Amino acid sequence: MRSQSPTVRPNVVLAVLASAGIVAALMQTLVVPLLGQLPDLLHSTASTTTWVVTATLLVGAVVTPVAGRLGDMYGKRPILLASIVPLVLGSVVCALASSVLPMIIGRGLQGMGVGIIPLGISAIRDLVPPERLGSAIALISASLGIGGALGLPIAAAVVENSDWRVLFWGSAVLAAAVGVLMYLTLPVVPADGPAGRFDALGALGLGVALVCLLLAVSKGATWGWTSATILGLFAAAVATALVWGRWELRRTHPLVDLRVTARPRVLLTNATSVVVAMAMYAQSLIIPQLLQLPKSTGYGLGQSMLAMGLWMAPAGLTMMVISPFGARLSAARGPKVTLGVGCVVIAAGYASSMPLMGSTWGLLAVTVLINIGVGFAYGAMPALIMGAVPHSETAAANSFNTLMRAVGTSISAAVVGAVLAQLSVTANGHLVPTENGFRIGLLLGCAVAALGAALSATIPADRPGPSVPDPGPDSASDDVVGGGTYPTAPVAAFTSAPPGVGR
The missing domain is CATH 4.10.860 (DNA Excision Repair, Uvrb; Chain A)
Structure with a gap:
């Protein structure tokens, strides 16, 4: 059966894990306002300093499935605490860096903390009563949306009004504080994963x-x-x-159980995750550029980096409002329906951008609508995943789903970047995407979201309800119905910043 400590205080646990989610999201957006200045700050070239972002992507992708499997084997609490260490250490290394190599190393260490996200979701399954599971994970999802939304304006304000190193000293303090809170409040839950050697x-x-x-x-x-x-x-x-x-x-105890991953519900959910991540990330590449490009282009809106971040922030804050509704929809109709609805809303958001991209308020409406869809779609994924894997593989399965989303954002960056590069003109010595390039990029986001809706329709039907008691790893059935929503949007800094941002 599902283990739960009698001394668990769910509200405290949720608050701490939500704080960890905010810090994790803030870490991913810290360097975005600095990207244009990094070559001068670190005495390097623009091509070399892009590794400050790439290092985080690569290390995070490698470490996430490892952290998930270790969490299943040895318990989520110790691995969550261990994941805080490189966040703190990496922040300190970045704060002290005066050349590009230490900065890349520090950002790589920060990438090791990405595993906190799926581990936190998996820990909620162990620490929160089944009837509160959906709303609990919805809260964490919203907190991560808030972190991603607030990261850009906070970082931009610090860069514009203070020394850039304050960003990393502040992140070190925040990560350390979250680590202390987790140590003091998260109970020890016995591991129920495979007892064999780590693969x-x-x-x-x-x-x-x-x-x-x-x-x-x-x-x-x-x-x-x-x-x-x-x-x-x-x-x-x-x-x-x-x-x-x-x-x-x-292998008897593999890092990733491919037989479980190949189950239709898991396989199709992961495939949809890649596609939805591609759709979600396209806006992060396109809309900041439209907001920041000068008005002299005829379609740019001439906003500063700080103003751009403030215009983008409400979209993430909207997730706090919408996530509980996604959890209720999953409980009532099943997460498959919630995922499909989310994809349709994302597609509608991109479609609405065609007449609205000429104003800041119009783009605000577009980002809000897209992020409502993201809140629904990403919110349904852990319920689908946890409903098809044994309890003993919860963290590993969530980690693999997180990895699929990272792959999706990377593909999105490559595809949208290629489209914008092909449809660009030279202005003031810089290549600037044309209005037609932006429109095509937004329509691609719409098309990919529609593909996500089609894929979600092929996922085997699930039973409604936030959760049912887990039969345990020794039961004859490995299927458990999970519920709730999933964290979103700490992926904005996983790939290179869009051209023009930070210039």
Whole structure:
């Protein structure tokens, strides 16, 4: 049965994990206002300083599934606490950096903390009564939306009015404070995952495959999609993934249980997650540019970095309002319906951008509508995942779903970036996307969201209700119906900032 400590205080646990979600989201957006200044600050080139973002992406992608499996094996609490350490250490390294290499190392360490997100969701399943599961995870989802929304304006305000190092000293203090709170408030819940050895070779193989894939996707436009390096990276990713898959299938206690992952409900949910992440991230690449480009272009709105962040913030705050409604819809109609509704709303948001992209208020409405859809769609994913995996693999399954979303955002950055680059003109020595380029990018977001709705319709039907008691890993049935919503939007800094942002 589902283990739960009698001394658990759900409200306190939720508040602490929500705070961790806000800090995790803030970490991901810290460097966005600095991207245009980093070459001068770190005495390097623009191409080299993009690794400040890429390092976080690559390390986070590799560590997330590892943290999930370790959480299942040894308990969520110790791995959550361990994930705080690199966040603090990485922030300190970045704050002290005076050249690009220490900054890249520090950002890589910060990327190791990304595992907090799926681990926190999995811990909620252990620490909150079943009847409160949906609303509890909805709160964490909203807190992460708030963190992502507030990160840009806060970081921009600090950069404009203070020393940039304050950003990282502040993040170190926040991460340390969250770590202390987790240590004092999170109860110890016995691990119920596999008791075998950790699959170190499986982690290494998955890491190599992910690094090759995500490096090729994120650097393809810069290094050339048909260059020997990029083609070699794609080939290495495929070859390594095949060898890794064979290895995992032969393991008694694999890093990722591919047989569970191949279940139709899990497989199709993860596939939809990739597509929805692509749709969600397109707005983060396009709308900030439209807000910041000068009015002399005829379609730019001439906003500062700080003003842009403030115009984008309400969209994330909207998730606080909408997430509980997503949880109720999942409880009443099942998370499959919630996911489909979210995809349709995202598509509608992109469609509405065609007549509204000429004003700040119009773009505000667009981002709010898209993020309402994101709140529904991302909110349904853990319910679908947890409803198809044994309790002993909750953290690993959530971590793998987080990884799929990271892959989706990377693909979105590559595709949208390629479209905008192809439809650009030179202005004041810089390539600036044309209005037609932005419109095509937004329509691509609409099309991908529609594809997500179609994919979600193929997911096997689920039973409504926020949760039912878990039969436990030793039960004859491994299926558990989970509920609630899932964290969103700490992915904005996972890929390179859009051209023009921070300039």
